[in-house]
Amino acid sequence: MTLTRTRPDAPAARPVDPRRLLRLARLDMTLLWRNRTALFGVVGLPAFFAVMLLVSDGNGHQSAGVPAVLYTGTGDLAFFLLPAVFMNLVSVFTARREELTLKRLRSGPLSDAEALGGSVLGATALYLAQSAVIVVIIATALDGGLPADPVLMLLGMLLGAVVFALLAMALSGVTPTVEMAQLTVIPVLLVSMLGSGFMFPLEEAPVGVRAVAQVMPLTPAVEIARTAYLGRDFTVDGDHGALGLVETWTACVPALLTLAAWIVVGAWLARRYFRWEPRRG
Amino acid sequence: MAKDKIVEVAGLHQRYGDFEAVRGISFEVREGELFALLGTNGAGKTTTMETVEGFRPASAGTVRVLGRDPHRERRAVRSHVGIMLQEGGLFPDLTVAETVDLWRDIVPGARPRDEVLEQVVLADRADVRARQLSGGQKRRLDLALAIVARPRVLFLDEPTTGMDPEARRTTWHTVRGLVADGTTVLLTTHYLEEAEQLADRLAIMHQGTVRVAGTVAEVLAGHGDRISFRIPPQAAVAELPRPHGAEPQVSAGGGGPVATYTLTGPPTGPGVQRALRELLDWADDRRLELAGLEARSASLEDVFLRVAGHPAVEEAHR
Numbered sequence: 001m002t003l004t005r006t007r008p009d010a011p012a013a014r015p016v017d018p019r020r021l022l023r024l025a026r027l028d029m030t031l032l033w034r035n036r037t038a039l040f041g042v043v044g045l046p047a048f049f050a051v052m053l054l055v056s057d058g059n060g061h062q063s064a065g066v067p068a069v070l071y072t073g074t075g076d077l078a079f080f081l082l083p084a085v086f087m088n089l090v091s092v093f094t095a096r097r098e099e100l101t102l103k104r105l106r107s108g109p110l111s112d113a114e115a116l117g118g119s120v121l122g123a124t125a126l127y128l129a130q131s132a133v134i135v136v137i138i139a140t141a142l143d144g145g146l147p148a149d150p151v152l153m154l155l156g157m158l159l160g161a162v163v164f165a166l167l168a169m170a171l172s173g174v175t176p177t178v179e180m181a182q183l184t185v186i187p188v189l190l191v192s193m194l195g196s197g198f199m200f201p202l203e204e205a206p207v208g209v210r211a212v213a214q215v216m217p218l219t220p221a222v223e224i225a226r227t228a229y230l231g232r233d234f235t236v237d238g239d240h241g242a243l244g245l246v247e248t249w250t251a252c253v254p255a256l257l258t259l260a261a262w263i264v265v266g267a268w269l270a271r272r273y274f275r276w277e278p279r280r281g
Numbered sequence: 282m283a284k285d286k287i288v289e290v291a292g293l294h295q296r297y298g299d300f301e302a303v304r305g306i307s308f309e310v311r312e313g314e315l316f317a318l319l320g321t322n323g324a325g326k327t328t329t330m331e332t333v334e335g336f337r338p339a340s341a342g343t344v345r346v347l348g349r350d351p352h353r354e355r356r357a358v359r360s361h362v363g364i365m366l367q368e369g370g371l372f373p374d375l376t377v378a379e380t381v382d383l384w385r386d387i388v389p390g391a392r393p394r395d396e397v398l399e400q401v402v403l404a405d406r407a408d409v410r411a412r413q414l415s416g417g418q419k420r421r422l423d424l425a426l427a428i429v430a431r432p433r434v435l436f437l438d439e440p441t442t443g444m445d446p447e448a449r450r451t452t453w454h455t456v457r458g459l460v461a462d463g464t465t466v467l468l469t470t471h472y473l474e475e476a477e478q479l480a481d482r483l484a485i486m487h488q489g490t491v492r493v494a495g496t497v498a499e500v501l502a503g504h505g506d507r508i509s510f511r512i513p514p515q516a517a518v519a520e521l522p523r524p525h526g527a528e529p530q531v532s533a534g535g536g537g538p539v540a541t542y543t544l545t546g547p548p549t550g551p552g553v554q555r556a557l558r559e560l561l562d563w564a565d566d567r568r569l570e571l572a573g574l575e576a577r578s579a580s581l582e583d584v585f586l587r588v589a590g591h592p593a594v595e596e597a598h599r
């Protein structure tokens with residue numbers, strides 16, 4: 001007789017089949033389309049921000065030395081991580097845990113990484129699609145040109161997607177029902193809206209506030225997106241000066257490291273709090 | 282040589298925090314066999330099933346499926362296994378056809394959708410969303426998902442709960458067909474007839490332990506034959522005869538109190554026939570009519586009720 005004592009929910013590290021991952025991402029899109037409430041949450045907020053850009057265009061406001069619409073537009077590229085990835089996935093994971101579909105998916109030959117990864121992939125694709133719309137708006141309606149460093153921008157966006165997917169896993173674990181998910185995401189949403197500099201520049205904030213804001217998860221994503229798009233130093237402590245290719249990357253190194261640190265923290269939180277099955281008793 | 286052991290459970294304990302739901306059970310399921318786990322609510326059947334399915338490691342003891350550890354080697358085991366959980370797991374917004382198609386896309390070697398839907402008699406509901414299915418239809422769709430990949434081993438946790446008698450029979454037919462094709466099945470059920478109809482062997486669990494196990498015949502053996510009748514109004518309970526020492530048990534029945542004799546003892550003992558003769562002579566002498574007279578061998582239900590009525594040994598000592 002052998003004695004085993006393992007964490008019951010420890011996700012086993014397994015290989016991932018891209019074909020299955022795509023299939024599950026497609027499933028998510030189908031289900032999102034059929035769930036109008038969820039669809040509104042995931043698409044409505046970004047649509048509102050996109051329309052705001054168009055409406056505010058030409059009002060002459062400036063933010064940190066650039067037209068406010070360009071400032072906010074490039075910030076949207078990071079901010080959409082919240083509706084499309086974070087809030088979306090908190091609802092998806094909570095709903096599927098409670099309706100036992102996560103457990104059911106796991107009862108088949110899917111690995112844990114596949115069962116969850118399909119949703120992460122779908123959410124990321126949605127985020128990238130929404131961002132693409134913003135890029136088109138910036139480049140055409142707002143006359144802001146195309147991203148100066150699209151590779152860095154995309155890297156920042158993808159790292160941000162990983163961070164917020166992991167945070168969503170963790171938060172879903174302490175969210176009892178899908179309805180409650182509307183509430184549990186609020187603290188992260190507020191911190192991200194006010195303290196990330198995506199819309200309101202952090203330059204004038206007191207040093208202490210800035211220091212805290214800089215280590216929040218959305219801030220580095222905003223810094224990278226804006227700096228890489230505009231080709232000017234828009235990191236929190238940056239001087240907004242024009243940057244060369246290499247300089248753009250060096251300016252963003254601290255932000256990239258902050259995202260990497262959040263991936264480590266997020267992975268730890270996800271392992272700790274994510275639940276495959278409803279809590280009982 | 283004995284047939285391959287597909288499922289082996291030895292000294293399995295499973296606990297949730299301080300509560301021990303499964304307290305040291307052992308059984309095995311051989312290739313091509315259907316093994317039924319019966320038991321009271323909360324006996325630990327689902328806990329046992331889910332451990333065998335690899336959802337959680339055993340607290341103590343060993344579990345092997347196809348010779349492997351179903352938890353640590355989950356992926357390797359799962360590709361040969363079909364699972365039907367006790368509860369749910371259907372996407373409410375997918376139609377029946379879409380649900381089956383989803384599974385066909387993620388499992389290897391899937392059968393055609395129509396074939397599977399025919400088999401569970403859901404072909405005419407293919408375009409209905411899962412949320413609109415009745416309870417029994419959901420169960421059938423769940424069964425379809427479990428069998429879509431032609432698994433070598435099937436784990437079915439209460440597969441026919443909520444089905445009407447007709448659907449239940451169809452499901453039995455399906456499961457029998459799968460067993461005939463060589464599938465090994467471990468199922469749980471609260472329908473004793475289901476176990477009688479399908480099981481090669483079975484175990485009855487109560488409070489985390491297996492109380493009785495074996496073939497249906499083995500389980501019934503030693504539980505005696507029964508004779509019962511309604512006690513005639515003219516007769517007092519104390520006057521009832523004791524054929525070969527068997528005591529009558531009196532219970533309330535629809536048409537008045539019912540006396541039941543349980544004739545245990547060695548197979549060479551008195552037997553129903555002689556006890557009956559004694560009873561009939563007794564009734565004739567007194568010109569009494571034994572309404573509802575019935576003689577039968579023990580049923581699984583008798584055994585089950587007996588098991589369920591006995592508290593666990595540890596409990597009795599408290």
Ligand SMILES: Nc1ncnc2c1ncn2[C@@H]1O[C@H](COP(=O)(O)OP(=O)(O)OP(=O)(O)O)[C@@H](O)[C@H]1O
Pocket residue numbers: 280281297300302320321322323324325326327328329367
């Ligand atoms: N996740 C859990 N956390 C705590 N206790 C649990 C959990 N799952 C089951 N239990 C307890 O373990 C015991 C066995 O439960 P289990 O579901 O295995 O019973 P069962 O035999 O399948 O019952 P039923 O016939 O009602 O389905 C019960 O007392 C139950 O309350």
Ligand SMILES: [Mg+2]
Pocket residue numbers: 326327328367438
């Ligand atoms: Mg059960």
